[in-house]
Amino acid sequence: MASIYSNCYLNLAATHSPDSNGGLFFQRWIPSFNSKLHPKRQSVLSHLVPIQEPTIDGTAKVFVRQGLENAHIDMLIVDGGDRVYSVVETAPLATRAWAYQERLLSPRTVNVHSAELTWDCGSTPSTFDCECGHLKDQEFDLGDFHALQRNSFVGKYSDILMAKEFILTTWFDVVTQFSRLRLIFARDRLPALAGIAKHVANKTQSRAPTWSWASVDLITKRPCSKWINYHFAYDYHGGQWIDDRFEILDWKCETVGSNPHGCVIGGHLLVTGAVMVMTFNYDIFYDLIHNEEESWYFDFDIFDKNNAYIAEGESIVAMLVGVQGDDCSAILLIPARKEDGKYKRVGIVGKRTYEDFEGAEEMEIDII
Template structure:
């Protein structure tokens, strides 16, 4: 028996909200999972998809930084009233509603709760999310994102990776697999920007989302990358190198974005240069992943592994620069041999560059050297 007065304010508020919904059961991770039990944690962490996907509603104390902050706050009710003005345009007077476009980011995307990695999974998997913000309540579901100020729907442009609607949009498109692979970079960037208490949970906190997406993506998943698109997903960059760090424990191979703690961006694809359309003619192809003994965290998350690849090799000298000194390309490569021209394909040569040529490794090109 857990005494109500022994719980933090957020948990007490969640119990009150659950009762008002008429719902009998409430899941609270730190109460439903045996603390300091690795065995129970491993078992329950694999079930997060089922917990949130089949829930009635996810209660989010979005403005609270911990379990003591609670869901409810004193507020000025006038703040959430819509601002309506009459304007005359072309001789016709109409009533307009003024919309604060940054409101969503200020209240929610930058809130203490949504800065946590585990919460992104909860938002994406839950069919409904009820946010208790700093001055109003916000509702997210598969059909609508609304708040007290905009009860008919928030008109501001919302993040593409946001709430239950994001998952439904990916899963219900005519080609859901392509939709997932095309938007995986957005999810990685949003997720990697979040903080997490234990570095070893960095990939585990993503597992529920991965399991759901595997319903439509016909591809193995390893260490944060989809094998079907691994050639493209190996191209990533840390957005704030000075803030990034290696995790306290080795949790992913160095070729995975998860091997670093910090916000990461997967770079956009450049045409079909990495696609092996003609057998043996691809510029870069991953043939296999060789897992090291004892290097597996789960079936999907491998901590130690080597890539077996087939690619063209060009001798290069890497020149590293401070992030502030470059705009898009933090690493450039200088070929040892003089370069005659650069081309995306032998039939599409560009003008000859000045020597020595600088070839950005972020943009895959083929260097045609003099014989």
């Protein structure tokens, strides 16, 4: 599907439609400003205005209508903000995970919104336009979150934004936004992003930077420190090297069908490296791991203070991976509860000194 949308000439999106039966043609409407949770539909009607003075030819008529709800704003807001209430009602397609990569990969799209048509074109720098005219002649703005993602995959800026300096931060932005969108079946999470993953994999010479986010629904949870993810993306190209004791011994990734970016049904990563065994403790302000000598602050992969995730006093293995100057970065692992002898990643530690891991024992770990 991703290749179909990437190579299409024009994508027509029934953005207003709640399901496949909605189609492109309907009586358009705007939401009532008095009902935020379930907005009442107001038809978009034109009214003839009586003209007191005759026109030159005597045939002109003047019509007025209520201003269109700014559909282009709804198209960009799928999580948070004062207007999120209306997006599910007025632009349900914008909340669907399956439609996300189609929107980013299509060279040009006409969105049939509940109130107006919007135009999204990647052939020139992030051209957005709409019937109400608010977006007319707007310049491409790198500060626009959607525009940055959009221009990473189509248009003349794609080669720049998909360069090694930006690729991992672009990927992090994409999966953060994608994880907020709605899916009926959890098994579709990876296939629904496979097209974008393929683009990223071609640039990084790997399948994708990580799938660790894929078990998370950010409608109810959020990723932890965005800064730490950007930090690692920067270090990836900023001179960080792999610790000599860290080595990948074996790996396996089982997918449904031949698409390596599709639905994953199993896999593991067998590694060896320098480790420190720490203990986890909750703190009012910070999450801490500690041993007999010191305590470290760390970042959860997912912000979920639930004892089913990591229990108070549970042992955590910190495995050294990357080194840059005197600083080092480690991944945090806990035993997998349903598979003996296996581990799963739960977070990262950055900005530790290399001395912390000098003399550390080496351990072989099977990560799932």
